[in-house]
């Protein structure tokens with residue numbers, strides 16, 4: 348997990364300054380929690396493929412989860428357990444059948460909701476700074492969730508099948524090259 352955090356931080360440019368901006372504005376950003384939670388679940392419950400992930404009576408529990416997640420994100424207090432908690436979300440999502448396109452779809456909505464709020468409440472320079480801090484932070488989180496999902500999936504297949512991950516990876520590459528050849532033709536497939 349640590350390497351995945353380092354990769355995401357390096358490539359997004361997420362920094363201590365972003366955490367600080369969130370921390371300094373946390374009291375204000377907290378005011379958006381209920382509205383953000385409502386947008387999040389209204390969207391997921393309105394779309395049949397995401398609505399079917401949830402069981403009857405679950406919404407209040409999920410709202411609390413998201414509420415707490417948002418408050419922790421905007422607190423800008425990043426302890427090692429913080430990244431560990433984001434990593435764990437990927438495992439819960441596998442368990443509950445939350446596909447990664449659902450994650451990215453709703454993340455986009457969360458980020459744009461947050462952006463609108465920033466430009467409504469702050470002057471444009473500050474709005475950009477706060478939004479960028481939140482965007483980098485939540486992009487790192489999404490990357491962690493998606494990668495934990497992928498790694499855990501492989502790990503689970505390794506444990507259940509007894510085939511080690513290096514071999515699973517090799518089989519995936521061989522099969523994929525075969526498929527590329529089918530799709531694009533022999534010459535291109537074998538040259539890439």
Ligand code: HEM
Pocket residue numbers: 391397398400401412413416432435436439440443445449450453454457
């Ligand atoms: C920005 C996107 C998302 C974030 C930040 C997020 C965050 C979380 C968090 C913090 C947890 C709790 C993990 C734990 O128990 O420690 C969780 C679990 C869960 N999430 Fe997500 N989630 C996202 C997207 C989604 C989407 C798109 C769905 C449904 C389509 C979904 C459905 C669930 C479900 C069903 C659980 C498991 C609850 C349980 O069984 O305890 N999440 N998520």
